[in-house]
Amino acid sequence: KQEVTQIPAALSVPEGENLVLNCSFTDSAIYNLQWFRQDPGKGLTSLLLIQSSQREQTSGRLNASLDKSSGRSTLYIAASQPGDSATYLCAVASGAGSYQLTFGKGTKLSVIP
Amino acid sequence: GAVVSQHPSRVICKSGTSVKIECRSLDFQATTMFWYRQFPKQSLMLMATSNEGSKATYEQGVEKDKFLINHASLTLSTLTVTSAHPEDSSFYICSARSGGGSVEQFFGPGTRLTVL
Numbered sequence: 001k002q003e004v005t006q007i008p009a010a011l012s013v014p015e016g017e018n019l020v021l022n023c024s025f026t027d028s029a030i031y032n033l034q035w036f037r038q039d040p041g042k043g044l045t046s047l048l049l050i051q052s053s054q055r056e057q058t059s060g061r062l063n064a065s066l067d068k069s070s071g072r073s074t075l076y077i078a079a080s081q082p083g084d085s086a087t088y089l090c091a092v093a094s095g096a097g098s099y100q101l102t103f104g105k106g107t108k109l110s111v112i113p
Numbered sequence: 114g115a116v117v118s119q120h121p122s123r124v125i126c127k128s129g130t131s132v133k134i135e136c137r138s139l140d141f142q143a144t145t146m147f148w149y150r151q152f153p154k155q156s157l158m159l160m161a162t163s164n165e166g167s168k169a170t171y172e173q174g175v176e177k178d179k180f181l182i183n184h185a186s187l188t189l190s191t192l193t194v195t196s197a198h199p200e201d202s203s204f205y206i207c208s209a210r211s212g213g214g215s216v217e218q219f220f221g222p223g224t225r226l227t228v229l
Contacts, residue, residue, distance in 0.1 A: 031216045043119075043206055043222035044157075089156065099216040101147070101208075103156040 002027045002094050006104035013080055014112050021075040021107045023090030028068050031093040035064050035075050038087045038106070047088075048075070080111045116140055117209050119221035126197055127229055134192045134224045136207030141219075142187035144212030148180075151204040151223075163190055197228040 003026045013019050023033070032051050036044040048057045048064040050073070056065040063076040077084060087106040093099045116139040126132050136146060145164050149157040161177075163169035163184035171177045179201075181193040190209075194201055204225055208218040 034217075036220075041204075041225065044220040046220070049217060091157075093216050093218075099210070099218075100159055100162065101157075101218060102159075105156040 002030075002092060002102040004090055004092055004102050004104035006088075006090055006107050008107060009105065010108040010110075012110040012112060015080060015082060017080050017111075018076070018078050019080055019109070021077070021088050021090075021109070023073040023075070023104055025071045025073075025092045025102070027094060028071050029094055030068065031099055033064075033066050033073050033090065033092050034101070035062075035073075036089040036091065038089055040087075044089065077109075080109075082111045082113050085109055085111050115211075115219040117143075117207065117219045117221040119205075119207055119224050121224060122222060123225045123227075125227045125229065128198055129196055132194045132197055132226060134194075134205055134207075134226075136190045136192070136209070136221050138188045138209040138211075138219070141209075141211045143190070143209035144187065145210040146184055146190040147208045147210075147218060148182060148190075148192050149206045149208070151206060157206060160192075194226065197226070199228045202226055202228045 005024045007022045034049045035047045050057045050066040061078040066073045087108045089106045090104045091101045118137045120135045148160045151157045160175045161169045161171045163182050169182040184190040206223040208220045210218050
């Protein structure tokens with residue numbers, strides 16, 4: 001059974017800092033890994049999706065890497081802004097046929113102005 | 114593209130009543146839809162997977178008679194919480210996948226259910 005762990009559970013940084021969020025998963029047989037953002041009481045916003053054959057994806061100030069063999073992914077946020085404050089969820093797609101997503105518990109990020 | 118809507122966004126009901134939540138794919142046909150539940154400060158937990166025209170597959174520990182899922186068309190799935198109790202209060206999120214080799218899921222905005 002796939003398990004996804006995110007460290008740290010919470011992170012507080014001053015505005016402008018670069019930061020890294022970590023995600024690890026137990027079963028390396030994945031189809032893809034996705035990073036989401038969730039604001040309080042809201043749904044999910046997809047940030048980046050990395051296919052199992054890829055090593056990284058970039059979108060603006062965000063960069064996500066994937067090391068499938070070691071079961072790890074990182075989300076790098078450059079020049080953090082208060083608007084980046086949210087919970088960031090990592091999810092891996094695995095399981096034959098249904099491609100189920102298994103989510104981590106998330107990292108709650110607070111960017112202090 | 115790839116927009117998924119949910120209705121209602123928020124519902125409050127009395128204990129013992131049934132509540133229906135709709136999930137629609139607005140601009141694509143969803144061969145598979147997923148229903149998740151999220152308790153406060155917890156992550157999303159998959160409840161069930163439904164394929165259009167067939168019975169849903171429920172995850173271990175999810176009561177199929179309590180959480181009725183219907184996926185009667187390629188753009189609509191419904192989740193009915195029957196005889197709701199306060200412990201069913203949660204955030205319910207659906208997602209949809211188009212199939213045809215695509216594995217990406219597109220998520221709805223969620224429904225906040227509060228059972229009094």
